[in-house]
Amino acid sequence: MSFAVADEFLAPPPAAPPGIVVRGVSRAFGSVRALDGIDLEARAGRVTALVGPNGSGKTTLLLVLAGLLVPDAGSVRIAGHDPVTEGPAARARTGWMPDAFGTWDSLTARQVLLTFAAAYRIPPVTARLRVDELLATVHLTEFADRPASVLSRGQKQRLGLARALVHQPDVLLLDEPASGLDPRSRVDLRLLLRRLADDGCTVLVSSHVLAELEEMADDAVFISRGRTVVPTPVTTQSTWHVRALSLGALTTWLTSVGATWQPGDGSSPDGPGSVLMEVSGEAGAAALVRDAVAAGVPLTSLGPVTGSLEQAYLTLEEERR
Numbered sequence: 502m503s504f505a506v507a508d509e510f511l512a513p514p515p516a517a518p519p520g521i522v523v524r525g526v527s528r529a530f531g532s533v534r535a536l537d538g539i540d541l542e543a544r545a546g547r548v549t550a551l552v553g554p555n556g557s558g559k560t561t562l563l564l565v566l567a568g569l570l571v572p573d574a575g576s577v578r579i580a581g582h583d584p585v586t587e588g589p590a591a592r593a594r595t596g597w598m599p600d601a602f603g604t605w606d607s608l609t610a611r612q613v614l615l616t617f618a619a620a621y622r623i624p625p626v627t628a629r630l631r632v633d634e635l636l637a638t639v640h641l642t643e644f645a646d647r648p649a650s651v652l653s654r655g656q657k658q659r660l661g662l663a664r665a666l667v668h669q670p671d672v673l674l675l676d677e678p679a680s681g682l683d684p685r686s687r688v689d690l691r692l693l694l695r696r697l698a699d700d701g702c703t704v705l706v707s708s709h710v711l712a713e714l715e716e717m718a719d720d721a722v723f724i725s726r727g728r729t730v731v732p733t734p735v736t737t738q739s740t741w742h743v744r745a746l747s748l749g750a751l752t753t754w755l756t757s758v759g760a761t762w763q764p765g766d767g768s769s770p771d772g773p774g775s776v777l778m779e780v781s782g783e784a785g786a787a788a789l790v791r792d793a794v795a796a797g798v799p800l801t802s803l804g805p806v807t808g809s810l811e812q813a814y815l816t817l818e819e820e821r822r
């Protein structure tokens with residue numbers, strides 16, 4: 502039996518369209534060139550990390566993308582719209598979560614969200630349902646009718662996230678969204694951003710917590726001194742922690758084969774009792790596992806000490822400013 506396969510089934514699926522396109526964007530504050538010719542694309546259906554040292558221009562860029570700051574030069578498209586010349590269309594598609602969310606202290610959490618829903622012209626009945634759903638999503642249902650002033654910093658952050666999602670934006674911009682969140686809320690945030698991306702949203706998120714970004718981001722954009730930069734390719738040789746059923750057997754074997762190792766510093770995810778050694782990427786790790794098992798030293802875990810985002814970040818030449 503044979504099947505006729507139409508060409509379109511053989512063609513690779515089309516790449517998701519970019520939700521954010523930035524070309525040559527510059528913005529100065531007096532003599533400080535906060536953005537100096539930024540280029541970037543962030544795609545729908547993906548979480549893109551915005552990474553850079555203090556003062557590199559991340560917040561300035563997010564403000565430009567949110568339509569809150571006009572660039573001096575260059576072009577921006579948010580879901581195809583220019584935030585400067587097509588402000589209402591761009592803002593209708595943009596969710597913006599600043600690093601610190603100011604609330605009106607006399608309003609309750611629910612009223613804050615309903616106010617924003619009204620600003621987006623969401624009909625009242627739909628708005629009430631949407632707000633209830635969002636309060637549950639960010640685990641603030643029990644605080645819904647309390648004044649926003651009593652919310653903790655982390656709870657305010659979660660309210661800020663709900664606010665950014667009120668109008669079901671196509672593009673979500675988040676500036677340090679995890680700051681102030683407890684570990685469970687950070688996991689919830691990560692899962693929520695993944696779900697939004699899976700539903701087709703373009704998510705651009707800045708954070709200094711690179712291990713966290715590493716877990717949630719599909720792509721990364723590095724900026725340094727207001728410019729998009731390509732980090733120096735990370736050397737494949739990096740420090741890994743290695744742990745075996747018997748630490749003594751592991752160190753005896755490593756020493757007998759002339760490997761260079763040092764006692765773990767307790768920073769590995771599985772705690773103290775491991776060793777640190779230089780490993781040449783995944784291939785080197787596979788060889789290490791093979792040789793250890795062949796020598797009768799069963800390994801129980803191994804992994805790079807720093808994630809690839811962190812390593813790439815550390816190759817950026819710029820110092821914080």
Ligand SMILES: Nc1ncnc2c1ncn2[C@@H]1O[C@H](COP(=O)(O)OP(=O)(O)OP(=O)(O)O)[C@@H](O)[C@H]1O
Pocket residue numbers: 530533534535553554555556557558559560561562822
């Ligand atoms: N309103 C402003 N007036 C003057 N200078 C500003 C203003 N906003 C930002 N800058 C300067 O622009 C540069 C970029 O700042 P920005 O806040 O965008 O950096 P960032 O990457 O978000 O930093 P951080 O990681 O510390 O939050 C900095 O040198 C900052 O001092």
